[in-house]
Amino acid sequence: MVSLSQLTENEVFMAFASYTTIVLSKMMFMSTATAFYRLTRKVFANPEDCAGFGKGENAKKYLRTDDRVERVRRAHLNDLENIVPFLGIGLLYSLSGPDLSTAILHFRLFVGARIYHTIAYLTPLPQPNRALAFFIGYGVTFSMAYRLLKSSLYL
């Protein structure tokens, strides 16, 4: 088997792998948070999910929406919308041979901003906490996209 020693010797790529794994694990935690609120507040989207809480009409009353659950779901969707571009652009940026300290600064800012975004969304903290966290993550991704296109545009 080929060891791909090139990639694992590339420090930028290793840093990208570590930060990406952390931010994706954080995103997966949102599924658990949704499940937690759905179960503790008895708020479900599917009839089969609340079959254990009663029969027929008695169970149907749990098919509702709840502010808390919807808030977690919006935070989760916002994560998806922002982490997917980071995943794609960050991977290509890591392979384009950027400066190590610049790259790590980008990754740290992004992961920090997304974790703060989740805290600001779920607490909830007053604005502009969440907006600021969002725009830092957004700016980091655009900065990587800009550097990537500047160094290696091929259309």
Next chain:
Amino acid sequence: MVSLSQLTENEVFMAFASYTTIVLSKMMFMSTATAFYRLTRKVFANPEDCAGFGKGENAKKYLRTDDRVERVRRAHLNDLENIVPFLGIGLLYSLSGPDLSTAILHFRLFVGARIYHTIAYLTPLPQPNRALAFFIGYGVTFSMAYRLLKSSLYL
């Protein structure tokens, strides 16, 4: 042109590529399922989509929601929420030089669990079928994330 023979000789990477392509194709099938239910049940989200079914007020009655369509959309969103982490973490895990049989076990379990999740969601099968499928996929991704961070954390 460079042939990247290193990557195509890497069996773990080739297995990851095959399983990922399958699970992403399955996810794309959800779009077709949504379109199928929207057209056969005449349930639309945009006025321009139902313009062919009537004029003015007559068309507006098709702007509604439907249990079946919402179910497919929830299954699709759940796919997105779970396949995106698998895509990112799985790619980095594949490049970190794992044991071939362990890696293939991870990929097979994940793809099988997601296909079963879709079947359980769309049939629908009684719980805990869907929950079980969800947690198998979730556990596989966390197991890869754990191995990845253990072997190559670089912060």
Next chain:
Amino acid sequence: MVSLSQLTENEVFMAFASYTTIVLSKMMFMSTATAFYRLTRKVFANPEDCAGFGKGENAKKYLRTDDRVERVRRAHLNDLENIVPFLGIGLLYSLSGPDLSTAILHFRLFVGARIYHTIAYLTPLPQPNRALAFFIGYGVTFSMAYRLLKSSLYL
């Protein structure tokens, strides 16, 4: 530091990187469009977001949904659902050594179709403009998946 000269000398990979960065940047623009419509139309999903527009009951009237905002959000979600498979399948396809001109044709068609899809969704243009744009992007991704599995299936 390793320069990964193999990857940056691979023209298909460089083209994939450029087109992916463009289509992901386009997707990120949808967040800005949502924020723009939310602020100009005063339509919010979270109480903390409209705290600046009034106190108590006065602010609550901004917690509503709006056709324009929902349209942008549907376009954004459709982007996510289609760009994620392109990202995964496209990356693996790029590394599988395809013909350069065939690969670039795939990337151009996909990026063009997704940009046209956004225009058709937000204007909105009458159908089948949006449906056509959707199916071109969908077909391109399936074509890459098919070539990938044909050339390098490893299960």
